[in-house]
Structure formats: structure tokens, C-alpha cells
Amino acid sequence: xxxxxxxxxxxxxxxxxxxxxxxxxxxxxxxxxxxxxxxxxxxxxxxxxxxxxxxxxxxxxxxxxxxxxxxxxxxxxxxxxxxxxxxxxxxxxxxxxxxxxxxxxxxxxxxxxxxxxxxxxxxxxxxxxxxxxxxxxxxxxxxxxxxxxxxxxxxxxxxxxxxxxxxxxxxxxxxxxxxxxxxxxxxxxxxxxxxxxxxxxxxxxxxxxxxxxxxxxxxxxxxxxxxxxxxxxxxxxxxxxxxxxxxxxxxxx
Amino acid sequence: xxxxxxxxxxxxxxxxxxxxxxxxxxxxxxxxxxxxxxxxxxxxxxxxxxxxxxxxxxxxxxxxxxxxxxxxxxxxxxxxxxxxxxxxxxxxxxxxxxxxxxxxxxxxxxxxxxxxxxxxxxxxxxxxxxxxxxxxxxxxxxxxxxxxxxxxxxxxxxxxxxxxxxxxxxxxxxxxxxxxxxxxxxxxxxxxxxxxxxxxxxxxxxxxxxxxxxxxxxxxxxxxxxxxxxxxxxxxxxxxxxxxxxxxxxxxx
Numbered sequence: 001x002x003x004x005x006x007x008x009x010x011x012x013x014x015x016x017x018x019x020x021x022x023x024x025x026x027x028x029x030x031x032x033x034x035x036x037x038x039x040x041x042x043x044x045x046x047x048x049x050x051x052x053x054x055x056x057x058x059x060x061x062x063x064x065x066x067x068x069x070x071x072x073x074x075x076x077x078x079x080x081x082x083x084x085x086x087x088x089x090x091x092x093x094x095x096x097x098x099x100x101x102x103x104x105x106x107x108x109x110x111x112x113x114x115x116x117x118x119x120x121x122x123x124x125x126x127x128x129x130x131x132x133x134x135x136x137x138x139x140x141x142x143x144x145x146x147x148x149x150x151x152x153x154x155x156x157x158x159x160x161x162x163x164x165x166x167x168x169x170x171x172x173x174x175x176x177x178x179x180x181x182x183x184x185x186x187x188x189x190x191x192x193x194x195x196x197x198x199x200x201x202x203x204x205x206x207x208x209x210x211x212x213x214x215x216x217x218x219x220x221x222x223x224x225x226x227x228x229x230x231x232x233x234x235x236x237x238x239x240x241x242x243x244x245x246x247x248x249x250x251x252x253x
Numbered sequence: 254x255x256x257x258x259x260x261x262x263x264x265x266x267x268x269x270x271x272x273x274x275x276x277x278x279x280x281x282x283x284x285x286x287x288x289x290x291x292x293x294x295x296x297x298x299x300x301x302x303x304x305x306x307x308x309x310x311x312x313x314x315x316x317x318x319x320x321x322x323x324x325x326x327x328x329x330x331x332x333x334x335x336x337x338x339x340x341x342x343x344x345x346x347x348x349x350x351x352x353x354x355x356x357x358x359x360x361x362x363x364x365x366x367x368x369x370x371x372x373x374x375x376x377x378x379x380x381x382x383x384x385x386x387x388x389x390x391x392x393x394x395x396x397x398x399x400x401x402x403x404x405x406x407x408x409x410x411x412x413x414x415x416x417x418x419x420x421x422x423x424x425x426x427x428x429x430x431x432x433x434x435x436x437x438x439x440x441x442x443x444x445x446x447x448x449x450x451x452x453x454x455x456x457x458x459x460x461x462x463x464x465x466x467x468x469x470x471x472x473x474x475x476x477x478x479x480x481x482x483x484x485x486x487x488x489x490x491x492x493x494x495x496x497x498x499x500x501x502x503x504x505x506x
Binding site: 048051052053072073075077078079081082083085087088089098099101102103106130132150156 | 403411419502
């Protein structure tokens with residue numbers, strides 16, 4: 001097994017406040033791993049540490065064998081933030097290119113054409129629109145394309161669907177499965193939705209309340225490719241129950 | 254809606270000028286104190302070339318000083334946004350420039366840079382316009398959306414790239430607000446600083462010295478027209494470069 005992400009004894013404190021308390025983790029290359037935990041548990045901080053945006057207070061963070069900060073310099077991590085963060089003065093087309101337009105020398109050979117991706121997520125007729133002309137779901141699709149276009153081997157998503165309505169969320173869930181499956185990228189997905197975590201992931205990590213520790217590591221053995229009605233299967237319910245119990249247990253521990 | 258929009262300002266101006274005309278006649282006010290609009294127009298009509306050329310020169314003085322102030326303010330603002338040391342070191346200097354009455358040092362600057370030259374006029378306009386632009390640039394750049402900043406950091410964008418792609422466009426709204434404030438100021442400063450350097454300021458100063466009411470009021474009216482034209486141009490420019498901004502598209506409710 002090759003590790004896309006490997007954390008050893010990672011701790012993170014902001015002054016006296018400990019947000020991550022000793023995490024050891026190996027994420028297999030090409031897998032989709034969700035981290036679920038109560039609000040404010042430090043899971044977003046964990047993502048920022050993995051993305052090389054925040055140094056760990058102690059411990060090692062390796063992304064494809066190199067320290068997270070180096071991986072960031074080499075554009076190995078594509079992030080999808082909770083809020084799409086589109087630049088209002090750029091058109092959809094230009095927003096989708098943003099990550100390719102900066103630090104160009106680090107662009108890899110695996111970049112994708114943002115226009116083709118925009119077509120694929122159904123935004124082909126909105127290329128010259130500005131973000132304010134799009135719905136929340138459409139904006140988040142642009143943010144997704146912006147990350148995928150980079151062609152980075154690691155996708156780091158911080159509750160990207162949290163701000164969306166229920167209907168849009170389930171659409172986006174299906175879209176995310178289609179886009180990520182078979183692309184060979186590794187995904188770390190932060191969420192506080194149990195069904196979202198189960199529907200999307202190969203593996204769900206359950207975090208304790210702050211400081212974050214991993215209290216359960218649950219394999220999601222639902223078949224791939226995942227269809228849109230995966231959440232109607234009995235196995236889906238069993239897995240959701242398992243995750244929910246782990247969350248309750250983690251909160252009490 | 255559109256008819257109101259174009260008709261209302263015209264009605265407002267007609268009422269204003271009619272009241273002015275009537276008051277001067279009713280109270281028999283001397284032309285030097287307040288000339289009638291019809292009389293000012295008739296006087297201007299006798300020397301249209303003189304007033305047109307003087308207006309262009311004053312516009313040139315104000316516009317050049319204004320442009321220099323914007324460029325310097327962008328450099329200072331970017332440095333202030335990037336370094337809190339520069340920020341704290343620069344703030345008192347800018348405040349000092351803003352609160353010192355420029356009318357008091359006009360004579361000294363003119364003697365230093367040439368009594369009949371354009372240089373002191375442009376210099377003083379630039380100096381007086383600088384604080385508002387620098388504060389606006391610094392505030393706007395500092396206020397750039399944190400999640401967009403993090404997004405650019407996640408691919409290790411350089412300082413220049415962050416400045417160009419994010420901070421500069423983020424500063425546009427506050428820069429335009431400062432520009433509207435500074436437009437009137439720059440024209441006033443140019444007028445007062447011109448003296449022997451030509452322009453409407455020279456006509457005005459000579460009219461005062463020679464007790465020529467018609468000549469003085471023709472210069473005043475020219476300044477008012479110049480200010481209006483400048484603000485219209487600024488609004489057109491703002492619409493062109495800031496069409497993406499909410500201020501340029503919200504309908505009043």
C-alpha cells in the first residue's frame with residue numbers, strides 16, 4: 001500500500017489551546033477518506049495542516065512522501081473550501097483557471113482543461129457569467145472544477161457541501177462521486193454529515209470533540225461506482241448507524 | 254423610472270438657477286458678491302476660448318496630480334497591508350499631510366518649485382490627494398477575502414500574484430470612493446495653487462485682484478462644470494472596471 005498522506009504523532013496547539021492531539025494516520029493513495037466530528041473539533045485545522053497551510057506543532061506530515069509545506073509549493077494539494085471563494089471580478093471561466101494561473105512553474109503535467117470540466121458539471125453555458133449570477137450550488141461546482149483542473153493528486157475538501165440546501169447537496173454528492181471515481185486522486189473530505197460521509201467515502205474517520213483524536217476508523221464497503229440510490233440500501237443504514245454510534249461514543253469518551 | 258432619473262436632476266438645476274437669478278435681482282446684489290447666472294453665461298460667451306483653454310489646463314493639473322497620487326498610494330497601500338510596521342510608521346505621516354492646511358504652504362512650495370511652473374501645482378495636488386488614496390488602498394487590500402487568500406496560499410502563489418489577482422481588485426471599491434472625494438479636492442487645490450501658472454485659478458486670482466465680478470464668477474462656474482464632468486467620467490470609469498461589484502448593479506428598493 002502506498003500512502004498518499006501520512007501523519008505521525010501530529011499535534012497542533014494555538015497557544016494554550018490544543019486542537020489536535022496526537023494523530024497517526026495513513027491514507028491510501030486513490031482513496032476517499034472522510035473525517036467527521038462535532039463542530040469545532042479541529043477537523044478543519046487537521047485539513048489545513050495536511051494542506052501545508054498550517055505547520056503542525058509537533059509530529060510529521062507527509063504528502064506523497066514529502067513534507068506538507070513542500071507538497072504545497074509543488075501544487076500537490078487542491079483545496080475546496082467551505083465557501084466557494086470565487087473572485088467576483090472573474091468570470092466562471094477565469095475563476096476555474098485561477099489555481100493554474102498562479103505559481104505556473106509548479107503546474108504539473110496532469111492538469112485538466114477547466115473548460116471541459118465546466119462542461120461536464122453542466123456549466124458550459126455559463127462560462128462568461130460572474131459568480132453573483134450563479135446559484136450557491138453552481139458556485140460550488142466552479143470551486144470543484146477549479147480544484148480538479150489543477151490535477152493535484154490530493155484533494156482537500158473542507159465541508160464543501162455544508163452551505164448548500166438539501167436538494168442541491170444530494171445532486172452535488174452524485175456529481176462528486178462521478179468526478180472523483182476513476183480519476184485516481186486521493187480525497188480528504190471534512191464533513192459533519194453522517195450520510196454524506198458514508199455515501200462518498202471508502203473510509204470514515206470519526207473525530208472526538210476538541211482536541212481532535214481519531215476515535216473510530218470505519219471501512220465503507222459499499223460497491224463502486226456508487227449510484228445515486230446508494231443511500232436506499234440496508235448496508236448504507238448499517239454504516240450510518242455505526243458512524244453515529246462512534247460519534248456518540250467519541251463525545252462521551 | 255428612467256424618465257424620473259433624467260428629468261429630476263434637470264428640474265432641480267433649473268429651480269436652483271432660477272432662485273439664484275431671482276434673489277440677485279430682488280436684493281440688487283453686486284456682481285462681485287454674486288453675479289446672476291444669465292450674466293455669467295453672457296460674459297463667458299464673450300471669451301469662450303479663454304475659459305475652455307483655462308479649464309483644460311486646470312483639468313490637466315488636477316488629473317496629473319491625481320494620477321501620481323493613485324500610483325504612489327498603491328505602492329504605499331500595498332506596503333501598509335503587507336507589513337504592520339510600515340502601517341504604523343506611515344499612518345501618522347499620512348495623517349499629518351491630511352490635517353495640515355495646504356493653503357498655508359502653497360506659497361512656499363511655489364517658490365521652491367517655480368512660481369510660474371506646473372510642477373508645484375501638480376505636486377501639491379498629488380500630496381493633498383495622497384492620504385485618502387493611501388488609506389483606501391491599504392484598507393481595501395487588507396480586506397481581501399481570507400478564504401481567497403488561503404486558496405492562493407494553498408498553491409504557493411507569490412506575493413505579487415496575490416497582490417495582482419486578489420488584493421488590487423479587492424481595493425477597487427474603496428479606491429473609487431476615495432477618488433470621488435479626491436476629485437473635488439484635487440480641483441480645489443489646483444485652482445488655489447495655480448496663481449501665475451495659468452488655468453482657471455489664474456483667471457480667478459486676477460479677477461479678485463482687479464475687482465472684476467463677472468470674470469471671477471465665470472471662473473467659478475467653469476470650475477463647477479469641470480467638477481461635474483470629472484465626476485461623470487469617474488462614474489463611467491467605475492462602471493467599466495467595477496461592473497462585477499454589488500454597488501454597480503443593485504436596484505434601489
